[in-house]
Amino acid sequence: MRGLTEANLRTLAGSRSFERGLGYLDAVSGVEVGDGWVTASVHGTERYEVELTLDGPGGLAGECDCPYGLEGNFCKHLVALGLTVLTQRESLPQQRKAARERAQNLDGWLSALSKDELLALLREQIDEDRQLRRRLELRAASARGDLAAVRSRIRELLDIGPFAQYGYVEYADARAYADQAGQAVFAIGALTGSGRPADAIPLAREAMRLLAEAMESVDDADGWIGQTGADLAEAHLDACRAARPDPEELARWLVGHALGGTDDGLTGIDPLDYKDVLGEEGMATLRKLAVEAWRGNRRGWAEKYLMERLAKAGGDIDALIAVHAADLSPNGHTHLVIARELDAAGRSDEALSWAERGIRDVRDLAAVDTALVDHLCERYAQAGRLADAVAVRRDHFGARRSLLAYQQLRAAAQTADCWPAERGGALALLRADAERRQRGRYGGPVLVDALLDDKDFDAAWQAATQTGAHDRQWHTLADQARATRPADALTVYLRLAEPLTKQTGNTVYEQLVALLLNIRDCHRRLGTEEEFALHVTTLRTAQKRKRNLMRLMDEHGL
Template identity: 60%
Template sequence: MTHALGFTEKDLRRLAGARSFERGLGYLSAVSRLEIGDEAISATVDGTDTYEVQLTEDEDSGLTGWCDCPYGREGNFCKHCVAVGLTVLRQAESVPQQRSAAVSRTRLLDGWLESLTREELLALVREQLADDRDLRRRMELRAAAVGEDTGIVRERILSLLDTRPFARYGYVEYADAHAYGRQAAEAVTALRALTASSRSADAVEVAREAFQALGRTYGEIDDSDGLIGEVATGLAEAHLEACLAARPDPVETAEWLVRCLLDEVNDMADIDLFDYREVLGDPGLARARTLVVAAWRANPKGWAEKHLMERFLKTEGESVDALVEVHAADLAPNGHTHLVIATELEAAGRTGEALQWAERGLQETVSEWGPHDDLVAFLCERYERAHRLADVVAARRNLLRARPSLAAYRHLRTAARAAGTWEGAERADALQVLRAVAQPKNGRGCYGSVLVDALMDDNDLRAAWQAATDGHADQRQWLALADRIRDPQPADALNVYLRWIEPLRKQTGATTYERLAELLLSARACHHALGSEAEFATYLAALRTDQKRKRKLMAILDQHGL
């Protein structure tokens, strides 16, 4: 079914960002070999090098773009994608016809292939196999999978998982990961073919080797899109399918699984030992439990060991005390493990012990960043239920001191107001904490201080202005303050707007121009409140004269009536 374009120039700007979009405008004449299919659009763009671009439309995810330029390899919608998208938009009226033609070509090809005799098809396939080495290797693998020689299958599968042909610098970069992933996926297909051809016992052994081989190199692949992780999951699923068909020795299988689960290679595919319950039976599960308990006792702080112990205890319905023992063997310095224990105890109806563990978490916190937020929230919620408001305030106060933030300030304010202690020493002490950690800014810093945000959140604009004047505000905070005081103090707000207009005069780009127009509108509102519209008109005329070469800026100012 053919369809018109599902994206606009606005979509291209949103995906690429203003900078890449503007640069893409300069590459319209560099687009060649444009091919519009039913769902995908491909083209070549000549830049520093010749780059391949593909745009894909999907009803759920919308427009996506892929390019093999360095910036595109990082997963960005680059200027080359923009150029191809704009080129297509400029011939939008002919897109339905082009897509209809693509569908017709596909149907014509299918019809021609169906008309060929067996001998003609074989000749065509052999011709392609002679010209395409990768295709030949894949076909050889499929042939071996239904044949008798498992050695050939093993060799081919391991070669499909070999990263060396794709690792130009000893590492499979993003641009090459897709091609490697497509090749590696053939290994999963071959393993399933082995199982389907009644050679599941062979598939079990080959799947183990394949999984381990991929695990050894997984850390050397840029798997930003998760394609290789999907291959690893496929290998694990193929192994389970083979085990269910072959029913290998349960004890030996349990030993292999536990070794694998304790190894870092399992990070690439989340194998669950209990998915193998039917394969392992009671003997295999018993052996697995023995190995897991021994591993945990030898290394109680190991993440994999703890996770496996927890899975066994929960799956087999062990007592909560056994779970507490596992977690208590490795307590996090920020109290998060105490919270896990408290949650388990509370779920078991042991609320008193749960509260004790949570309070221990606060007392035993040794992290320089203070206790975990969720631990504090857990305790405060239970203090509130018990009407222990002073304890809620104390917990929130300590968290603000340990990790000052606007959120912590707000929580303390809410708790202290509920306790009736905010408007006095509590607020003054909280602001003093924020003042102590506020670092003076030069007016153009990247980050402002929590102090200014907290004062604005309190609607104490006079104090916030003073803190900003003392050097505790960044650009965002200055402009937010200016917006808040514009009506009562237009002259002060105007000075802020003008200060931040100046650096924008030296910058380019659609986003900058929109921001400049926004600030000019705010400045105009201040002049209107001051009754000095003529002064603003003079200022704006001078700015337009100075910036007249920026035609895009002039157009945006016109759009805003400036």
Template identity: 60%
Template sequence: MARKPVGFGEDELRALAGDRSFERGLGYLDAVSGLDVGDDSVTAVVQGTDGYEVELTLGGHIGVLGRCDCPYGQEGNFCKHCVAVGLTVLRQAEEIPRQRAAARTRASGLEAWLTALSRDELLALVREQVAGDRELRRRLELRAAAARSDLGTVRDRVLALLDPRPFARYGYVEYDAAPGYARQVQEAADALRALSAGGQSACAVGLAEEAIRALGEAYGEIDDSDGVVGQAVAAVAEAHLEACSVARPDPERLAEWLVGHVLGDWNDATDLDPLDYADVLGHTGVARLRQLAAEARRRSPRGWAERYLMERLVHAEGDVDALVALYAQDLVPSGATHLRIAEELDAAGRPEDALAWAERGLRDTAGEAHVDGRLVDYACARYSRAGREAETVAIRRDRFLAERSLAAYRQLRAAARSAGRWETERAAALAALREDAPQERSGWHRGPVLIDALLDDGDLDTAWREASGRADDRQWQQLADLSRETRPADALGVYLRLVELLKEPTGERVYERLARLLLDVRSCHRALGTEDAFTPYLAGLRAELKRRRKLMTVLDGHGL
């Protein structure tokens, strides 16, 4: 086990990454380059599909942290590239303390040198850096324009930063170009904040609204699979809210802009919530929001955005009856809306009204094959708490008869057992499933629920009687697996038939399944005392399929 002069060891890396990523990281040790040790971090480049930049913290009370710009790392995972850099650090562990001390010396030396420079020398240094770094120059130009209130230049620069065309190929910003565009959007957000900090919050409000519209128009043409652009766009939206909080724009105009944005085609990018602006809007602005939302709802009663906006406003007002009335205008067939109303009434301390809505939902969805299971569970839980087991069983029975699924059968069984009525309910349920059971089906997932229910009950004798001409291959194998000890001859017949079905298909998964079936065949022969019959059977099978070398390797691996 490696020592821990750097604050972590292999165990910590494995725990952070998981076994799979840790093992894969071992294969990237030779791909690590440019290892740079700082005071409290290490950076390096790992060559994978692309060259990925990795940064690890070094120890401390929170342990090692890792950051990588590969897709998996950008989701917040400690990836294989982080593992490779961590293991590289551990290989050089004895040198790390000296390198960290050297980094601290360099940092303090740089600070002392900068402090000692005169104003002219500092200006010359900055000009030198600006001349050689386009991004740095652009950021400083934007800060300078904001500082001198050159609003025309700030506007031009911000809108230029939001222009996706330099990153687009064939009119579309592809996945690998999205992080670069996101960095520019973040620059725009920083510039908007700088405007507000410089006493130009009113200008920042207007410019932020322009920026949000531009981003909304561009976002649909960006592959933002990792969400990096979305995070930067959210920063622009936050800058708008911050500017409004300082500038206090006309509340009615702000309300009109917010409603227009939410109901327009641009909110996918920012996902603005008008209620975040409640403090800025005040009573007048919120009232205008409500008025505009109601008008939009009347114009488009089925519109998703219109419904969402109205629901958010009514919910914020705390008027439960108004919210229930709003939800009741659009009851979905699955019963999900009924459940939502019941939950709102429960939260308001009105359990009787809540249950009444749940019961209405069950009535409205009676006979529907697809009902929100949470509604059924809600009503059953309420009845169970009240000791109303008969009603719980009735609900589960109705849902079972409508769905005819194994899950519904299990739920009916649990409720009926609790009520001491399972024997009667089971007979009726199996009779219903027996009517549905298809005849002469074949394949892997086409068998009747009847067989699944019998297997789930452990009623193997009945399952064997009902399986003939009905069960699918999956159910036959499950039946054989459960009966191998008690009915080895019947199980053997099933396994031999399934082996025959797997002679034609190829592939490693097929071969593994075939090997497991052969092991089952051998177990049945042992239980029957006919193991001598298995040896020539296996030899004949191997001779028949001998050209499949991968299969032979798999069989050898299983001792066959």
């Protein structure tokens, strides 16, 4: 109980859910205390079942079947139950003791029943609980080896019909469907455990197909069906390890499953996980079939991925390079992947050649994978080929002409001790763009941003005056010029502030007040404080109905 406190409830839920939980205290009913847990129903939009674990390995925890709780969150319903339990703190030890005694009494009573009495009790429960009856029917069919019955029951369990009102399983019902599908996985595993793994293999494969088909009509945002698919794949692998099927047949099935496209990654089967089952003969067949499939469709994603896995597993770097080289991306990304693989294999000269080829093969350097440019320049720098690094950066900047490309060119040129010469050419390109009114990604000429980044503020101001600039750039220019050119900065601030006076909203008010503080600083530097006082008085008169703005100005002494 030490972990159950208001503070811990607030920490787990967050302030918003905690405060909302306070409004649900009267909605808690049916509180049941167990040994280390408490359950109840909480009536909200619907009735939700909640459970608090009081002293688990991770401390206080809880589960709720409301949508927010199913996402793994500690919801308002759990807060309401926790606060309700806290009001019963004094009686809780006695309730937990009573729960332990009830469990012990039940266990003792069941142990004392005869076989016939236990069967009668079980039959009574089967009559009342349809799901329990179906689970036991499936286990019985598995135990007696009735494959037809097991197959029929598995198909029923994987049918989405009972959970789909309009042919689709909604998010709220996905977990219930996954729990039912999990019974099919259990049945397949039970066949293997009872000494019939050869029968479990085809059932597992059929279940994979049915689950993949069902997945197309299920909102599996939380991954419950995905986990069931992974469990099903594990059951198939266990059955194969126990049954030792024909290695060539298994290899053909694995390749077909990997390339069929129907699974869509649901089971996550990796053919290499079956290496011990396949043996040398099966692995040879697997490689042969994979190569044939890849040669028939060198650009197929599944074919390439399977070939990559086999090549990496076998340490065949040349086969891996051949797979990548058969489908080179136009932006140079594949060249980069090949270069990195060769670098990892210690073949640095070949890696460098592939990186250089990537730059040559790209038709438009503006669209090149920038990671390839970075990789090549890094390798040039390591080899002491600084001039080559500058040349690559120069070409890339010439094609892209962004601030980042300018910064990267500057860094390379400074390392090579040739920045003054490079800078002139780069700025000439940016000046031509500015004169053609070409803007950067965030508005305004890149020329102004580049000069600002160079801390050449006078040149940046002159460029902005000549070619124009974005308000963001003018603001930065004014901030930099305020100490030495307060009159120029004041003109900019007043222009930027004027449209804000016609807008509303706290964000706008914060921006306006920040500008007013800068305007005040400029007037102080110019010795025109009285002019600023008149400006503020006029502004207050015109904006007096904006109470939040008035409050914010008061806070800053405006």
